[in-house]
Amino acid sequence: MDRPRILCVSFSDIRSDARVLRQLEVLARHGEVTTLSYGDRPDSASDHLSIPADLPSLPQTLFGVVRLALRRFASVAMEAPAVKAARDLLLGREFDIVVANEARALPLAFEVAGSPKVWCDLHEWAPAERTHVLSWRLLVAPFMTWVCAQYLPRVDAATTVNTSIAQMYEQQFGVHCDIVRNAVAYRPDLRPTPPGECIRLVHSGGAVPGRNLEAIIDAVDLLGDGYTLDLYLVQSRQAESYWKQLVARIASSPRTRLHAAVTPEELPATLNPHDLGVYALPPHTPNHRLMLPNKFFDFVQARLGFVFGPSVETDRLIMENGLGVIATGYKASDLADAIRGLTAEQIKGFKSATDAVALRLSSEADVLMEEQILSRLTAAEA
Structure with missing residues (x-):
């Protein structure tokens, strides 16, 4: 047949x-x-x-x-x-x-x-x-x-x-x-990595206007020494001028590094050495307010702790499972305040929690x- x-x-x-x-x-x-x-x-x-x-x-x-x-x-x-x-x-x-x-x-x-x-x-x-x-x-x-x-x-x-x-x-x-x-495949080969003296923040996704990437960059600069930010960004076909502006902004930040995008299959392993996945999308539309994006599940399989801006679906999963913290808002200062108060032991606990739910959230x-x-x-x- x-x-x-x-x-x-x-x-x-x-x-x-x-x-x-x-x-x-x-x-x-x-x-x-x-x-x-x-x-x-x-x-x-x-x-x-x-x-x-x-x-x-x-x-x-x-x-x-x-x-x-x-x-x-x-x-x-x-x-x-x-x-x-x-x-x-x-x-x-x-x-x-x-x-x-x-x-x-x-x-x-x-x-x-x-x-x-x-x-x-x-x-x-x-x-x-x-x-x-x-x-x-x-x-x-x-x-x-x-x-x-x-x-x-x-x-x-x-x-x-x-x-x-x-x-x-x-x-x-x-x-x-x-x-x-938008969940990704379970990665049994990955385990939480212990936080070091320098807390490594990371974000992955599309380089699209309105994603509030600038706030994440500004947040790591507000945090100062002891924090770094790595960005794995996919350039949009329709936002070339924005990409140039964003690259210039990243170059001006002493604590932020831009990396080439990696394939979806490679992403969890690439993110795994980091400590906290960061995302803060303002609720400009119903989709923003109700988002449950790819990167949430990428961060889970990478066994990262979470620092997210408020959002209905992600708030529920983060709080129910103890995966991280929810910032009070979407500004750089909101993110910096949420991150600054975290101890290495708390971050270790968040990463252990993502490990515990990685299969269920695959x-x-x-x-x-x-x-x-x-x-x-x-x-x-x-």
């Missing part, structure tokens, strides 16, 4: 998209996988269709912006330059299952030939992805709300990152979402959920 033909759509470079990479490993066990994304073919894919990197995945043309402003969403659902290129790449191809990563991929998913089953993996709350940006709030947020209302009730499966966001999808769009967190439960979804979808195709 032929294996199901699975199309995985993601308007990202999948090779640097940790969530989709983990998803692909499961997809490959259930069928022949073709990826459709920016960049080159990921290792787990049998075939790959590459979208030119300079094409935006939203209707940002003059025609598109006018139509968004007039709320003529149906006329622009397939008009984003990257979506049009993707549709051309799919000509003559049929699939049994389409995995649409994020809501913006849904209009394309429902045009794929072969009457496929559609699974939408909603990485976050789609209508508020970038509502801290005025143009997004005025033009794109209403469009994304329309996409969700138009397409989500028609999907065969839906997933999202945590219970808080799943409840929002059910309340507003009537779709049940299973939970697939990707095992998430992989099981994805396996169940794929088993159901492939059975429906049989």
Whole structure:
């Protein structure tokens, strides 16, 4: 019997998209996988269709912006330059299952030939992805709300990152979402490293405006001698000028070092020698307020202590499991105050606590959920 033909759509470079990479490993066990994304073919894919990197995945043309402003969403659902290129790449191809990563991929998913089953993996709350940006709030947020209302009730499966966001999808769009967190694979080979005389802070993730990286850099400078900060950052395709500013800011800090990004698989071992994983994202959007990001789970597998800004989902996990401290706010002074009061013995205790929950907070439960979804979808195709 032929294996199901699975199309995985993601308007990202999948090779640097940790969530989709983990998803692909499961997809490959259930069928022949073709990826459709920016960049080159990921290792787990049998075939790959590459979208030119300079094409935006939203209707940002003059025609598109006018139509968004007039709320003529149906006329622009397939008009984003990257979506049009993707549709051309799919000509003559049929699939049994389409995995649409994020809501913006849904209009394309429902045009794929072969009457496929559609699974939408909603990485976050789609209508508020970038509502801290005025143009997004005025033009794109209403469009994304329309996409969700138009397409989500028609999907065969839906997933999202945590219970808080799943409840929002059910309340507003009537779709049940299973939970697939951003957890990473369990690393039994890693153990907590003892804190030294110099406390090593670390942060990993995307170098994107609004992530408050400057506050972390300023915090380590406020702390002074006895503290260092290492940054493992992924440069954004769309934020080159910000990257240059950030590199200059890092160069001016005597205690901060910038490192090349490492692969998601390498990240826990790379972070492991450090002491405290630091993150403080101000709640500019519902996604920020309800975040449960990749880096949280990277820090767990790296056996780090936590210093995070306040956030509903991360607060709960940190406090329930004794993983670290929650700063009173998001400013550099808030982070510095939270870190300054920690003793080496407390940091050692936080790292031991992450070691104790590393298996429970690994990707095992998430992989099981994805396996169940794929088993159901492939059975429906049989």
